Amino acid sequence: MEVLQLMLQQLIDQKEGFSFHWRCKELGLFQLCFADDLFFCKADVASVRIFRHGLDEFAKLSGLLANPQKSQLILSRSAQAMREHLTTAVQFQEGHLPLSRIKGWDNIQLSFAGRLQLIKSVLMSLNVYWAMAFILPKGVIRAVEKKLRNFLWKGNSAVGYPKGME
Structure with missing residues (x-):
C-alpha cells in the first residue's frame, strides 16, 4: 500500500486542483491505513478525480483493482x-x-453489570476508533457520553435505576 500512497502523493504534488480537507491541510494528510484505506479530500470534483486517477494507475501497475461493490464515497453534510x-x-x-446505535441494544434484557460491560468493551471502543479517524467536536462527545450514561442507568426502562434493583 506504500506504492499507492506514493503514487497518490505524486499526483497530488503534480496535478493542479487537488484540495485537502480543511482539517487535514496543515498535516498534508490524505490517507489513513486501518484494516481498509481511507482517503480524505475537499469535496470537489477535481480532488476526487485525482484520487480516482491514482487508483486507476495503481491498478495498471499492480493488477489490484478497487472493488466498486466494496468501496464507498462518504460525504459530509456540506457536500450533499x-x-x-x-x-x-x-x-x-x-x-x-x-456508527453504533445504542437504541439497538436497548431491547436486550441486560443487568446493570451487563450494560456496563457492553459500554466498556464495545460502545466506548467505537468512540475511540472514530476519534482516531476524525476530530470530534466536544458537543458530539458530550452527547455520546450522555446517551451511554442514560443507557447504563436506564437501559430500556423509563425509570432511572438499574434493572437489577427494580
Whole structure:
C-alpha cells in the first residue's frame, strides 16, 4: 500500500486542483491505513478525480483493482449538493459511516453489570476508533457520553435505576 500512497502523493504534488480537507491541510494528510484505506479530500470534483486517477494507475501497475461493490464515497453534510458529480467522478456508490446505535441494544434484557460491560468493551471502543479517524467536536462527545450514561442507568426502562434493583 506504500506504492499507492506514493503514487497518490505524486499526483497530488503534480496535478493542479487537488484540495485537502480543511482539517487535514496543515498535516498534508490524505490517507489513513486501518484494516481498509481511507482517503480524505475537499469535496470537489477535481480532488476526487485525482484520487480516482491514482487508483486507476495503481491498478495498471499492480493488477489490484478497487472493488466498486466494496468501496464507498462518504460525504459530509456540506457536500450533499454535489453528491451526483462526486459519485460519478469516483465511480463508487455513496456510503455512510457505520456508527453504533445504542437504541439497538436497548431491547436486550441486560443487568446493570451487563450494560456496563457492553459500554466498556464495545460502545466506548467505537468512540475511540472514530476519534482516531476524525476530530470530534466536544458537543458530539458530550452527547455520546450522555446517551451511554442514560443507557447504563436506564437501559430500556423509563425509570432511572438499574434493572437489577427494580
